[in-house]
Amino acid sequence: MQKQTDQVKINLSGRRLPLRVKPALSESTPLVDNCPVTRRVILISPMPGQVHELVKALTDSCFDVLVFHRWEPDLHERLVFDLLIYDLSVAGTIDAFAGISSRLNREAEYATPCLYLVGEKMIGSASGPMLQEELLVWPARPQEALYRVQRMIGNSPAAPKRGFLPQEGQRISFKDLWLDRERMSVHRDHDRIHLTKTEYDLLLKLIDAKGAVISREEMLSDIWETDFTGGSNVVDVHIKSLRKKLGDNAASPQYIVTVRGVGYRLAD
Numbered sequence: 001m002q003k004q005t006d007q008v009k010i011n012l013s014g015r016r017l018p019l020r021v022k023p024a025l026s027e028s029t030p031l032v033d034n035c036p037v038t039r040r041v042i043l044i045s046p047m048p049g050q051v052h053e054l055v056k057a058l059t060d061s062c063f064d065v066l067v068f069h070r071w072e073p074d075l076h077e078r079l080v081f082d083l084l085i086y087d088l089s090v091a092g093t094i095d096a097f098a099g100i101s102s103r104l105n106r107e108a109e110y111a112t113p114c115l116y117l118v119g120e121k122m123i124g125s126a127s128g129p130m131l132q133e134e135l136l137v138w139p140a141r142p143q144e145a146l147y148r149v150q151r152m153i154g155n156s157p158a159a160p161k162r163g164f165l166p167q168e169g170q171r172i173s174f175k176d177l178w179l180d181r182e183r184m185s186v187h188r189d190h191d192r193i194h195l196t197k198t199e200y201d202l203l204l205k206l207i208d209a210k211g212a213v214i215s216r217e218e219m220l221s222d223i224w225e226t227d228f229t230g231g232s233n234v235v236d237v238h239i240k241s242l243r244k245k246l247g248d249n250a251a252s253p254q255y256i257v258t259v260r261g262v263g264y265r266l267a268d
Helices: 048-060 094-107 120-124 128-132 142-154 197-209 216-223 234-246
Strands: 008-010 016-018 039-044 063-068 083-088 114-118 134-137 171-174 177-180 185-188 191-193 256-259 263-266
Touching (some): 048 083, 114 142, 120 134, 134 142, 197 216, 197 234, 197 263, 216 234, 216 263, 234 256
Parallel strands (some): 039 063, 039 083, 114 134
Antiparallel strands (some): 008 016, 171 177, 177 185, 256 263
C-alpha cells in the first residue's frame, strides 16, 4: 500500500481534512507593501523595554517611531512630528505630569497632540487639568494604544511646515522639503523626490544662498564649470525640469522664483 504523504489535520468530529498550504512566493511576489502614508511619533520613556510591544505595533502600522529616554528641550525645534507619547507609567507622579505638560506647552510653537501612558495608581488620583489630557493606563494591549494613536492623529492637523531650520548632521530644510547632503537626496515629508545630480546641485545652491539671487552665469560656472554662455539655455532647461519634479509653478512659485534678466532665487 502506497504511503500517503499529504499533510492532514483532524477536526472535532474525527474527520481527516486536507491541510491548506499557502503557495510558495514567486520572485515577483512583493514581500512588504509600501506604506501609503507615514506619520512620525516620538516616544519618551525612561525604560524603553516596557513599551517595546507598542513600538512594534506602531512600526508595523507604518508609523516612524523615534524613542528617547528623556525629553530634550530642543526636540520641538529639531524635529517635525505628528504625535508625542510620554511614558509616565513607571515612575510618574501627578507633580511630574504637571511639570511635563507645562514645559511642553511652553516650548511648542504649535499644538502637538500628546498621549500620556500612566499607571493605575496615578490615574486613580488624577484630577483637574490632567483629566483634560489623553491618558492611557499602561501596560495595555498594543492594539488599544494603536487605536488611540490613530484616532488622535486622524483628528489633528498635520505638523506645520517650516522654513530654514538647523538640523543634525547633514540635513537642511526649506519649507516642506529637506535635503540630506551626505546621501544627496531630496524629500518632501517622508517621500523622496528623485532628482538628477545637476538638479540636486541647483536646488542645493539655491538653498545655500538663502534667498539671494543667483545669476545664470554663476550657476554655469559652479555647476557646469564653464564661463561660456553663448546664448545657451541649459540653466533654464534644468530649472524647468527641477520645478516640474518639485510640483512648482513658474507663474506662482512656491520654491523657485525667476528674476528676469538675471537668474533665480528661492521663493519667500
